[in-house]
Amino acid sequence: MEDDVYFYALAMSDGRIRGVTTGPYLYVRCDETVNDVTHYVNVATGEIQLKQSLEFELSTDGLTATLSGLPVGLTAEANGVETNTDDEPLVIAFDIPGTYSVRLSGLVEYMDHQVEVTVVDS
The missing domain is CATH 2.60.40 (Immunoglobulin-like)
Known part of the structure; x- marks a missing residue:
């Protein structure tokens, strides 16, 4: 499966665009509590969510x-x-x-x- 290509503007805090980049990754704003072991992005909603524990x-x-x-x-x-x-x-x-x-x-x-x-x- 090929990844899509996404376009992003790199902007300063005052709003000036410093460049544009592309890549196969979605960039989702988060806080410092998010990490790749315990969280994932629900691509249907665009929200970061906690991973569930497996119950079996x-x-x-x-x-x-x-x-x-x-x-x-x-x-x-x-x-x-x-x-x-x-x-x-x-x-x-x-x-x-x-x-x-x-x-x-x-x-x-x-x-x-x-x-x-x-x-x-x-």
């Missing part, structure tokens, strides 16, 4: 972990394998018992999340 249920059964209630389109990475979530629960099967890290990321409106999953031989 985790269950294990033997060597299988199931994460239910995840939003569609999230990237899940476990044990070097990536997949994208859909409207079904995410089921991850591991080969050997142990504690594994599952990283959930990729949707701008949600905080990235890492969860530890312990699976056992049943």
Whole structure:
């Protein structure tokens, strides 16, 4: 997907334009509390908003972990394998018992999340 090109006037506080620039980024005025980890821009409204925490249920059964209630389109990475979530629960099967890290990321409106999953031989 190609980014759009936006045009911006660079202006002084008295209103004088000092130049014009272009780029693929939207510039949205914000205060010092905004950062890229905790906030995102809702492009439909042009407003900066807080990212939401991921809320989901985790269950294990033997060597299988199931994460239910995840939003569609999230990237899940476990044990070097990536997949994208859909409207079904995410089921991850591991080969050997142990504690594994599952990283959930990729949707701008949600905080990235890492969860530890312990699976056992049943």
